[in-house]
Amino acid sequence: MLPNFAQLSRPRRLSDLAGQPVAQAMLGPQLEARQVGPVLLMAGPRGTGKTTSARIVSTALNCEVSPGLEPCGGCRSCQAMARLAPSTETYLELDAGTSGTIDQIRQLVAEASMPVAPGQTRVIVLDECHLLSQAAASALLKTLEEPPPRVVFVLATTDPHKLLPTIRSRCLEIPFTEVPAAAVEARLAELAAEHSLELSGEQVQAIAVAAGGDLRRAMKLLQTSGTPDAFQSGTFLLDTAGGSRELLAARLVLAVAEGDLPKAAAEGRLLFGGQGSRRLSLQQAFSLLGEQLYRLNLLLAGVPAAELQVSAPEAQALAEASQLLTPGRGLAWAEALTSSWSALADAPLADEPALGLVLLRMLRANDQPAAPAPSASPGLPTTPPAPAGPIATPTDAAGWAQAITGLEPGLAALLGKAQLVSLANGLAVLRASSITRQRLQPRLMEAATALGLAIELAA
Numbered sequence: 386m387l388p389n390f391a392q393l394s395r396p397r398r399l400s401d402l403a404g405q406p407v408a409q410a411m412l413g414p415q416l417e418a419r420q421v422g423p424v425l426l427m428a429g430p431r432g433t434g435k436t437t438s439a440r441i442v443s444t445a446l447n448c449e450v451s452p453g454l455e456p457c458g459g460c461r462s463c464q465a466m467a468r469l470a471p472s473t474e475t476y477l478e479l480d481a482g483t484s485g486t487i488d489q490i491r492q493l494v495a496e497a498s499m500p501v502a503p504g505q506t507r508v509i510v511l512d513e514c515h516l517l518s519q520a521a522a523s524a525l526l527k528t529l530e531e532p533p534p535r536v537v538f539v540l541a542t543t544d545p546h547k548l549l550p551t552i553r554s555r556c557l558e559i560p561f562t563e564v565p566a567a568a569v570e571a572r573l574a575e576l577a578a579e580h581s582l583e584l585s586g587e588q589v590q591a592i593a594v595a596a597g598g599d600l601r602r603a604m605k606l607l608q609t610s611g612t613p614d615a616f617q618s619g620t621f622l623l624d625t626a627g628g629s630r631e632l633l634a635a636r637l638v639l640a641v642a643e644g645d646l647p648k649a650a651a652e653g654r655l656l657f658g659g660q661g662s663r664r665l666s667l668q669q670a671f672s673l674l675g676e677q678l679y680r681l682n683l684l685l686a687g688v689p690a691a692e693l694q695v696s697a698p699e700a701q702a703l704a705e706a707s708q709l710l711t712p713g714r715g716l717a718w719a720e721a722l723t724s725s726w727s728a729l730a731d732a733p734l735a736d737e738p739a740l741g742l743v744l745l746r747m748l749r750a751n752d753q754p755a756a757p758a759p760s761a762s763p764g765l766p767t768t769p770p771a772p773a774g775p776i777a778t779p780t781d782a783a784g785w786a787q788a789i790t791g792l793e794p795g796l797a798a799l800l801g802k803a804q805l806v807s808l809a810n811g812l813a814v815l816r817a818s819s820i821t822r823q824r825l826q827p828r829l830m831e832a833a834t835a836l837g838l839a840i841e842l843a844a
């Protein structure tokens with residue numbers, strides 16, 4: 386097992402913070418002047434250094450030798466913070482998601498107003514602060530309006546827009562952004578050198594891609610990718626790639642769109658990759674592939690890639706694939722996948738050949754219903770007959786109501802409970818109660834395939 390890099394290499398000074406020039410520029414002068422706050426809002430994606438920055442602020446303000454931008458790192462206070470065991474006089478950290486009840490917030494407010502020892506500053510961190518209940522947030526508000534002297538509040542969140550406006554307006558907002566891939570790679574290369582790991586450029590890149598701008602995740606991937614020996618062997622890339630199976634599924638879709646079966650098969654092997662409990666089941670692989678095919682169909686229906694809510698590399702692979710396909714072909718693929726699942730689920734086939742057969746079927750699927758297959762493909766499962774006559778793709782609300790009656794009765798009933806919000810450009814947007822949503826979600830692709838539309842559940 387490799388060391389816990391995320392903990393070991395946590396930056397102690399502002400200048401060591403990776404890939405956050407704006408945060409550095411905003412905090413630097415405050416630390417230098419030893420005048421911070423009193424209420425900071427650190428907002429940005431996970432793993433980008435928000436809590437780390439709060440600890441840097443506390444270290445900088447409470448160093449007993451050289452408080453300011455360059456804390457000494459050796460005094461009692463600096464050492465305690467480095468061990469993540471700071472005195473609660475100077476540093477308190479609370480996760481609003483797990484301990485943000487109104488009682489806990491009241492207690493925090495009480496602790497905040499206890500006198501602070503001379504020369505010290507108390508930094509109080511409220512992580513995931515958007516998860517506070519309205520009542521808990523209100524209990525905090527008064528203290529934020531008039532913070533006790535020498536107390537700095539740091540609110541950290543991935544979703545600043547979910548904060549009460551009255552709270553947000555009290556804060557100096559410091560934006561954190563995804564750490565650029567180059568900065569992640571540089572940090573990984575440094576760590577590899579420090580720990581004598583022989584990492585190739587390709588391996589470093591693979592981790593950075595899988596981590597998608599989350600430095601903490603990148604270090605976690607490095608740590609969990611096995612023993613130092615694993616870096617020398619092929620298992621490394623497999624295990625690392627396992628960190629982002631969604632991306633592998635998207636790349637697999639792209640390889641099929643390119644008509645490159647060997648590449649698709651290789652991505653498929655990676656998708657299953659991993660040993661023991663980390664290995665995917667055929668059902669999980671189908672499910673991942675199905676999700677990506679659904680997103681591909683959304684793209685083909687004109688939904689912008691930015692609305693897919695996937696990582697940037699996934700969106701790019703799917704967007705490239707969509708350039709190579711017609712909407713009809715995208716739907717035919719989804720159909721090939723869903724009909725294959727019922728045919729293969731009980732078939733006595735190992736996972737890889739089963740997936741390989743599905744990829745072949747996708748490659749052969751066309752816009753038109755398949756012509757009677759020439760007898761040239763022995764061994765390939767045949768497409769089961771469509772369950773009913775073809776349903777005309779609806780273009781308006783009346784057509785929609787008509788079309789869904791032609792579906793399997795259970796599915797028709799579920800769709801009947803949902804409200805059609807809009808129907809345009811091959812995309813139907815539905816709104817439904819949470820119970821209907823839960824039951825409808827797993828059957829969306831089936832409905833989309835049968836109706837010849839992309840279907841989206843509005844939030």
Ligand SMILES: [Zn+2]
Pocket residue numbers: 447448449450451456457458459460461462463464
């Ligand atoms: Zn110090």
